Amino acid sequence: MNIRPIAISLSPNSQTDDVGECFKAFLNFTTWQKGIWEEKVQNWFIKYYQVKNIYLFNSGRSALFAILKSYGIGFDDEVIVQAFTCVAVPDPVIWVGAKPVYVDIDESLNIDCGLLSRYITNKTKAIIVQNTFGIPAKLNEIKKITQKYNLVLIEDCSHSLGATLEGKRIGDFGDAAFFSFGRDKIISSVFGGAAFIRKSDADNKLKRIYEELSYPKLSWILKQLFHPLAFFIILPLYNFYLGKVILFLMQKINILSKPVENIELTGGIPAVYPQKLPNALARLAFNQLQKLESFNIRRKEIAQLYFEKLQGLKSIRLPPQNKEAIYLRFNILSSKRDEIFKIFRRHKILLGLWYSNIIDPVGVDYNKVGYKLGMAKNAEEKAHLSLNLPTYPTIAENQVMYLINLIIKYAD
Ligand SMILES: Cc1ncc(COP(=O)(O)O)c(C=O)c1O
Structure with a gap:
């Protein structure tokens, strides 16, 4: 019998072994920031995507921010995104000083590539393609357009790690790709993300940007580690109200992290972005990648x-x-x-x-x-x-x- 409630957004990927890993990560507090798990996640991605380098961040939005910076995208530039998205996509565009330009969607809920050329101006620098809910966008057609106009094609794989298009992995079409390990994404370490760029000049820049970042504070890491542990207790009690009450109280006293902070609703940047993925969360991500x-x-x-x-x-x-x-x-x-x-x-x-x-x-x-x-x-x-x-x-x-x-x- 499954004692979990049917709830799409309550720690949906977390299983007993993940909670176990979380507990071990919690006990190893000397390696919360740096440690062996970062390299394990990196190696997983390098092998999966056959890329030279991959950089790990504390969220998908940090990863996107770093990609935009690596291409020198900033003030007065335009970046095309789709409407029907999360604010975590246009926000990094705003954070680097550029303008998000919204394009309508097609029946797959992905960017309508038939409309793209209407929105391209001499300020346009990149197109971010979302692959909404894990359904591949028309990446081949979009790639032709980005090549024609000399734009950077950024694949947002936050919903689509593991999906393919004509047998080719999502993430293999663009100039750059980023991933999210957010709490209800394909795999989850509560917060986390990754990015790669194929061409070596922009990849070198991404490397420099990454190296200059710091790790999140220990208190932030603790809050994220608390999340799977708390839900391990809350979920079996959720349908008996006690779980709901505990969840409500934990949210009230602010010991559970929120996926989006209030400042982000108006295009602002929280102090915690962009930062590196801490080792303790890399451990959770690595365990999930095996599955x-x-x-x-x-x-x-x-x-x-x-x-x-x-x-x-x-x-x-x-x-x-x-x-x-x-x-x-x-x-x-x-x-x-x-x-x-x-x-x-x-x-x-x-x-x-x-x-x-x-x-x-x-x-x-x-x-x-x-x-x-x-x-x-x-x-x-x-x-x-x-x-x-x-x-x-x-x-x-x-x-x-x-x-x-x-x-x-x-x-x-
Ligand atoms: C389509 C899409 N891209 C990117 C992100 C950002 O990921 P993260 O929450 O890891 O910053 C999200 C977050 O919900 C998303 O839905």
């Missing part, structure tokens, strides 16, 4: 179940079916989105609302991050309709079936 393949196989199996069982329901639209996608979340579109979300909450099931704001999370000041309503109509429409179903590896088969039956009951 990447099995995690993604499971995600695909669950997505397949949704495709089979939810086909043909009147009030929901399913995502595109793509054998190479890894479906970090299974995003359905429904005009009954809010109603379904509430019904599920009454059944003690927490579905996901990623990108129910054009730029997530709630509270982002669109003005400050350069988005004006009406700029990306398709993204705005999809943001209103989007509801994420869980595919996380720790959800049990009977939980998925329970959820599917509820959707059939209420969404048809």
